[in-house]
Amino acid sequence: MPSPAIVYRIDASDRITYVSEGWDVFAGENSSGGVTAADVLGRPLWDFISDDTTKEIYRQVLARIRTGRRMSYSFRCDSPACRRLLEMQIRLHGDAGGVEFQTSTLTEVARELAPVSQGDGSVGAEELEPGLVRVCGWCNRFYADGAWREMEEAFPRLRLLEHPERQMLTHGMCEQCFERMVGDLSAAEAAGTGG
Ligand SMILES: [Zn+2]
Structure with missing residues (x-):
């Protein structure tokens, strides 16, 4: 039920x-x-x-x-x-x-009820390893399964909300935001030195 x-x-x-x-x-x-x-x-x-x-x-x-x-x-x-x-x-x-x-x-x-030795590969919550989760501090996307993803997509993969005590967040910057910032900086620099 x-x-x-x-x-x-x-x-x-x-x-x-x-x-x-x-x-x-x-x-x-x-x-x-x-x-x-x-x-x-x-x-x-x-x-x-x-x-x-x-x-x-x-x-x-x-x-x-x-x-x-x-x-x-x-x-x-x-x-x-x-x-x-x-x-x-x-x-x-x-x-x-x-x-x-x-x-x-x-x-x-x-x-x-099955013998313990006959596991089906599923992992109980208690057996999950603690993970380090990367989040971009600029666009708030999370790194999960090899890509930067919106939280709706990332959370199920990371099991974030259901096992938050096993996750550590580390703030960084994704490649896309890095490139955009570098672009902005060089544009500003060009404008600043151009006069
Ligand atoms: Zn980003």
């Missing part, structure tokens, strides 16, 4: 205005203390995000959403008992800068 969708919303100043049951999936590592909806309503989203990498990701996501774009992507989130394919949708809510996060279950399949 698929799990119900999980929804939470924030207002324009990033304060939590609504959470549905099961919301603490998003709170990740911070949810261990039995935090209830009453504890979080009215508080800034940032109170529940402990590490800087995740904060940076959420900042970029929110900035993107508030320009009117939507994000939606699917990701694996397995439990010991079942394999799950989830979909996260992030979009504007209302017309005052509020944002809604919704995670729904696309498929949920009970795991077959």
Whole structure:
């Protein structure tokens, strides 16, 4: 039986205005203390995000959403008992800068009991290696699978939002922005020395 969708919303100043049951999936590592909806309503989203990498990701996501774009992507989130394919949708809510996060279950399949030695190649969350994620500080694209990509495309590949604690962001500059900046600099230089 698929799990119900999980929804939470924030207002324009990033304060939590609504959470549905099961919301603490998003709170990740911070949810261990039995935090209830009453504890979080009215508080800034940032109170529940402990590490800087995740904060940076959420900042970029929110900035993107508030320009009117939507994000939606699917990701694996397995439990010991079942394999799950989830979909996260992030979009504007209302017309005052509020944002809604919704995670729904696309498929949920009970795991077959199989001998451990007979793995199928899938990797559980606990086994993922920590990764260093490159993000361009100029165009905010992420380097994933050998190319610079928009976050919608990069996040599922990097598994960023579902396992942020295993990712480290490093800011740099992509080749395209580098070339554009070099071009701008030499244009400015030419203009400056031309008079
Ligand atoms: Zn760039």
